[in-house]
Amino acid sequence: MLLELDEVERAFGGVRAVDEASLQVARGEVHGLIGPNGAGKTTLLNLVSGLLRPSGGAVRLDGRRIDRLPPHRIAALGVTRTYQNIRLFGGLSAADNVVVGAHLRRDAPLWRWMLMLPSAGAEQRQARARALDLLRRVGLEARADEKAQNLSYGEQRRVEIARALASEPRVLLLDEPTAGMNPAEVASIAALIRGVAAAGQSVLLVEHNVKLVMAACDRITVLNFGRVIADGPPAQVARDPAVIAAYLGGER
Amino acid sequence: MTAALEDLWLTYQSTVAFVGLNGLLALSVYATLSCGQLSLAQAGFMALGGYTAAILTFHSGLPFALVLLAATLVPSLAAVPLGFPVLRLKGVFLAIATIGFGEVVRIVFVNLEFTNGALGYTGVPQRTRVWMIYAALAGALFLLWRLRRSRAGYALEAIREDEPAARTMGIHANAYKLSMVVLGAALAGLAGALEAHFTFMVAPSTYSFARVVDMLVYAVVGGAGAFHGPVLGAAFLTLLPEVLREVGSRVGLQPGPLRLFVNGLVLLLVILFLPNGIVSLPQRLRERREARRPGAARAG
Helix, strand or coil: EEEEEEEEEEEEEEEEEEEEEEEEEECCCCEEECCCCCHCCCCHHHHHHCCCCCCCCEEEEEEECCCCCCCHHHCCEEEEEEECCCEEECCCCCHHHHHCCHHHCCCCHHHHHHHHCCCHHHHHHHHHHHHHHHHHHHCCHHHHCCEEHHHHHHHHHHHHHHHHHCCCCHHHHEEEECCCCCHHHHHHHHHHHHHHHCCCCEEEEECCHHHHHHHCCCCEEEECCCCCEEEEEEHHHCCCHHHHHHHHHHCC | CCHHHHHHHHHHHHHHHHHHHHHHHHHHHHCCCCCCCCCHHHHHHHHHHHHHHHHHHHHHHCCHHHHHHHHHHHHHHHHHHHHHHCCCCCCCHHHHHHHHHHHHHHHHHHHHHHCHHHHHHECCCCCHHHHHHHHHHHHHHHHHHHHHHHHHHHHHHHHHHHHHHHHHHCHHHHHHHHHHHHHHHHHHHHHHHHHHHHEEEEHHHCCCCCHHHHHHHHHHHHHHCCCCCCHHHHHHHHHHHHHHHHHHHHHHCCHHHHHHHHHHHHHHHHHHHCCCCHHHHHHHHHHHHHHHHHHHHHHH
16 A cells, blocks of 8 residues: 555544544555545645644555654655645745745755756756646646736646646645636546546545545545544445435434 | 045945945845744844954964854854754744844853953954955855745745745755754854954944844845845945935934934835835836826726
8 A cells, every 4th residue: 555544543632633544545546535524634634744743543655654754754755735725835926836846856956056057057947847837737837927826716726736746746635626616627627636646646635526526536535523434436435324424414 | 536536435435334244234134034034143143253253363363264264154053053943933932032042142242251241352453345245245145146046945935935835845944944044144144254354343232132123124124025125225224324414414413313213214114115125116116107007098
């Protein structure tokens, strides 16, 4: 397994936001993570990306424990993410945001840049060209030089995906990437996610849009009150009585 | 003719030198501001630079270039152990902790007998030439200009905009922040050494909290969003009192109080009407002109 959560736990005071949650994401798999509001999905992504530390359990990437590492080390090992409440660098252009995302992939010693060597200039142009390629992939090449804060909501979400892809992650964590998008945009994001998986990268997708999850995911884990209540292929999870009860408020 | 020019130079040489020195100091504050950190330890670093230089000049036969180098390195090294614990703090708490550092340095020098306590050193030989100050300033500007569009520069901007997001992009935020504290300390130390060998003296009172506030005001008035803003701010606020003295003496006003009043007024006006500083003035004017143009088209 590429990414493995083993009975991960995180408590905020008396509230167990994530409660002994286990899940596995295979290489090249799109793994859906769904659940009602407040189920602990975003907390779980924060635990994987290192912004929070679990109070128990283990997170492993390729068998190696990453749950005690700082966020930049986890990113260097190949896990990057987007945010539910978009966190772009608003004052930078869309292209520059993606260039920042490529931080780990750039081989640009500072002294070379300081001495104004041609090789440094070439590297810089290459970084921008790669950023423009990624923006094209999310359909935003025409907006490359617009400041991120001036972009529409849906455009900002797509820049975030391009920025996360710029580091060539092994695992891409997407936190509600289609929130606020129209159906046409959602369809293009679904195609993009499948394309990422086809290239051998794994995706852990937190999403409320059931249609997208059903169409794009190979496997789905359902969280409710921090606990995993179902795990399996989309068709099977959709029939699961526990899942239906959690979403529709079944009586017990 | 040449005699007249020489007279003019002698009259204004010190003003010209201070425009450059204050520019360097403003850049040292800008260095940490550029990654979103407000560090007010600059007067402390400047004191370390000034005293290092004075001590070496008095007690060793080192050439001036090496004295300056040492005065740049000592505060940089001091910045590392200071930076490690202190950069865990944010915002107001970081500001207070770094003010604390500056005051500790100043009070140590007040009580140190080896450096003549509160009197400090007088009669430091004047070895600083005005061109040296401007060479240092040009070097610092070049460094910060190149840094802006480098990989490291992108990382700094990302840290300033959203540190947690930057960290999840693989940016080692603490290492970058620490580097900028060290760079700021180096610039402050260099400015301290150059100033000591220009004004003939080093004394603890030169490196008080008010001095850091001055540096910060240069950066804010000039505009801390661009690397050349702080230098503009320093030049503007250093030249302003000279102009005011001329004007004031003609109107029959005391120069002292007028200067403080005008400095406060300038700061207030900039914060209210030009929040991005003097550097943003051309862009601001362009925006206003463009805003007016469509209105004119509609009228016609």
